[in-house]
Amino acid sequence: MDAPTGVLPATGAAGMLNRLNTSRNEIRVLYLYPSIDPDAPIQCSRQVVSLDDDPEYEALSYAWGNPSVVHPILLDHDPAFPVTLNAWTALRALRYRDQPRLLWIDAICIRQDDDIERAEQVKLMGTIYRKASSVRVWLGADDVGDKNAMSILQNMTTSKGANDTLGYSKAARERMGQLRRFFARPWWERLWVVQEVALGQHVVFQQGSNEMQYKELLAAYHTSDTYFRKNLSGYTYGLFSNEGGKTMEIFESVRILHQTRKLCEIDFADEDPARVREATMTWVVLANSLSSRKATIDKDRLYSLYGLLPESVLRNFPDMEPSYSISTEQAFIDVTYSIMQASQTFLMFSFLKPPAKDSSITHHPQADVLPSWVPDWRRAPINQYESNLRVVRDRLYNASKNAAFHLQRLSASTICLKGFFVTIITAWSSAGVFPSASPMLEGCYNAWRQTWADTLPRGDDLSGSYVDGLSRKTAFRRTVLWDCEPGGTESPQQSLRRLTRSEEKAMFTAHDRAVAIAFSDDHDLAGEQLSARDAQRTAYMMNCVKGRQFFVTSGGLIGLTAQAKIEAGDSIFIVAGNSHPIILRPSKRYDDTWHAVGECYLHGFMDGAGVVNIKQCEKVEKVLSAHPVVQAMKGTERNPRWNELGGQSPGDGWRWLLVE
Template sequence: MAESSSQHAGSNQPLYLPLLESHVIRLLHLEPGAPDDPVVLRLALVELEHAPDYEAISYVWGSPTITKRITCNGRPLDVTVNLHAALVRLRYPDQDRTLWADAVCINQGHVRERSHHVAFMNIIYRYAKDVLVCMGRDPDGGAKDVVALIDEHKTRTSGHTPVSQMPIISPDDPLLDDPRWKSLAVLLERPWFSRAWVLQEVGMGEDPKVFYGDSVFSYRDLMQVERWIERCASNLQTRHGISFLSIHIGWEYWTPDWRSHSPWPEYTLLDFLGQARGLSCREPKDHIYAFLGHPLAQLEDGSGPIIQPDYEKDTRAVYQETATILFKDSGLRTLSSVEHDYSTIAEDFPSWVFRGNVELVQNALGVWRGYYFRASASVVVEPPTPTEENNLGLRAIIVDVVSKTYQFSTTSEDLESPSELRSRQPGDHQPVSLDRVWHDIHSDETPCKYPSDERLKAFSLTLCAGLTNYERAEDDFAVHWANFVAYWRLRLQCTSTSPSLEGLEEGEKKGDEERFWLDMSLSGEGRSFLITQRGYYCLGPWIAEPGDLCCVLLGANVPFVLRKTDKENHYRLVGETYIHGLMRGEVLDTMEENGYTEDSVIIC
């Protein structure tokens, strides 16, 4: 039935009547037309569980101030340019098409209705016959190349399931030089991939279809290509500028059986929310609400999400409610999901609360349990409970004081890629943080905790937090070292007229400079290289500063940086850190030798 039988042109009735109870939704009937015809819609109310077949649209809203006029229920309605383009692209020439699009099917001006619908948005997409992903125009004319690459990849992967069974492509494989990969890079730069809500939209679909220019292809097939690039052909990322967020392949499915599809079925809600910080949304609360449809964020009895969406609630209250849930589920791993910028660390708000809208680093070291880090060895503690003052009481071993900091940018400005280095003349290069670290670790005035013949080893491993392709770099240190030497020799040759290559002798095997750069970027972007008073090398929080304390919180897998407050034993949590040589319980093994003591700390 129509939303209102009297809603015709000139009617004084509102376009929307509030939908605040049960699963009653609006569907839109898109009338047929040619590409240049006006867009005409009719809205109808249906009970979701008894709805006719419909397709749900996934798209990027775009600017709310730049609109185009359509007709809805016989009256004018302004919609964003992107939604207008999607409706034109999806419209049939000779018959109606029944769709669901959030901007029209939810009264966006009614806060309570928005809150109510967000609570079961996952069901709306799950019940859809198809999910239609509208990527917009094809800016470089490469959509057909993308389709061809996807089809060729399906042939290549035949008989190889999962992708981990496939061979890693060598750096000199001609497949890496295929110019069509640049068209894939252009597609993956589309704004759609950076938006928070789209994960749920495609995650609930059985086989979402991507509309890109004039081409249509399977979203699932595209994800298979991304998964293969990350695991087997990472050099494509540097050579062709292919960039994508791993969350799309790690959280591709949102159905109840998502673990059977996931490369990492052991993931928890903390893993999910931590990886999702890099996604954007207009409403800060949506950094939580956009992910409540995933099974990990649903109540066990199936009655709805663990947090009831409420757009009238204060954003910080939403974050604190979420943090309390995460602590109960994941304990001290939750602290590794906390990041701060200069403004949030200064706020009168608990520093231990996970904030979905602060995202600086690519990789939270202490969240995923698959990493080798065990800074507090086998110590196990109960999940901390916030006090009435919203503080956390913990046991800690203070390791050292930060002496020097070298801040890396949240992009590759400091950690230049091999291709960027090759494009520069040495005389034009301006020293960046990475160059200053290199200079200072060679200075006799800079303390060094490590033997002189292991100084560069410690430096190389610290830059990538001891990881290569998510595995422990020291398990095949010869390969890591060859990759580091290849990158650093290139860096020195391209940034200095008379580079010193002492200690960087090439071995029998030529290293892969692109692999080291990827490892360094994954761990280093958005962090700072730290040197402590005792000479430890650390990869720590972006906002760390001299005088901050490096410590091991008992029960946590990685060390942390704390900042003193005016109140005794009260500290602000600055963030997690990698401390070379102290990531596998060494602090507890050498407490007496190094004069360490266990203390009570209060994180406020």
């Protein structure tokens, strides 16, 4: 059969693949020949095209499947080119009867044994999927367990369809069973597919011969969400462990796709620094959300999202570029540093995880090679709700009072920050105090209040005043809420504002009522419902305390941290350019170097009070640095990286901080 015209052959006379011209943004596309016989051997040829010429093709998004289970196809000069079973079934299903089909399939169109080509093509992935006439998501062949799932989802795009599927009848339960099996298909577990769908202009899901538009899938998600908000007041944002929350869990992958596509819709034409900063931080949040997904190569936990970054970030930070010739650890280091520079924040510190002492990371023997300031993206994600809120709070807090961001990379994976000491942590609570309790109890303020009270110094009953002039009781209550409230009727993950006195009272009132309803033996009370606003308030409050560590400092300051594992002697610093204070731990080797622990909320210091009182902070440090606990944590050597900085100090109470 004749090859298509207007394109270049992908192979030379000897059958070897021709090298692609990166200056012309060349890719290979797969020419799938037609057949009226569905059982006929699959015949294809590869052709070279330039993305600059806007070629016509469809991009395939699929899960590779078991690489050891392969089927042969006729490809170019190879009569038995091996492809995975899932790719083979996709080609059979996508093959037309009477006309050829032009496809882009990563495993076939990219030389998998050429690290240089793979890296170059990964850089083009965003453009490849963005320019495709359609992105075809292959979910696999039909299966009796979920053969009607697509029609169920299409029916759920209407309120009536949602009522039919999300009710309590036997038929409704059977439909939900099909949906659970549908969303358990391997495609939903893969990492690369998120970028592929997010960038596609026209996305079609296909299972066997059944098809569904992405917009139909999204409509089913939104209709289901609306159904539970209307019919189960306690459902809002996963408030209770009820049927609504359990059902919406199966739509989590759809929510992530929606979030990612919204990121792609941001207009970076003017390259506004604030927009680029927020988009880059959102990219980090997304990487965290997806860190539990499957990836054949660990570097791809970041590289698979490369095409979602703003163009200015890709252009100005070459260390972000994918490279399959470096170690996974080096890739994590390079990307982390580039993201911190691009976002002009130390948001990455929010995703640091304490050293693993259990089985969660024993299969990564090189994990200890990572510097303390680099998140290990092979680990399970931290609280996704909290990570979304961190991006929103970046606009509300100003701990460093507009001080210019400073970050310098030294040798041996050491970085230099500009900051000043505030205080030392002396007491803290344990995170996850209620591992076997219900989600409602785990997020119950009264339960946490009792636990956190044990952290306070003896005799501290929260009477008296706090440093900001408020009562210590009020300061404690505001700390619980991170001094914020959910704004309006939007999701708290999208809209926050600083806490007002009236809203503080309303939030605790709503929380107490929610707890009373949830645990009441009174049938009349148990049957009551929260208003949508009160459910939102309670959900936000529960997520503020869930899994957090409450801490007290040597001077009686109080705060929260989202994911860090605190130790005695950990110090809190304000660092230039960051909206949140950070927690640093003295190096056990050097007496002038630190290890990153995480970010934190320190009540009274989120709006620049530390900068205003920087001279007082210097005096406090002179006293506390001699604390026996701190001295016991420090090493005795001088870090040789200081020689790379020279002798110049930033002055005005600020100093250089070496972190490794």
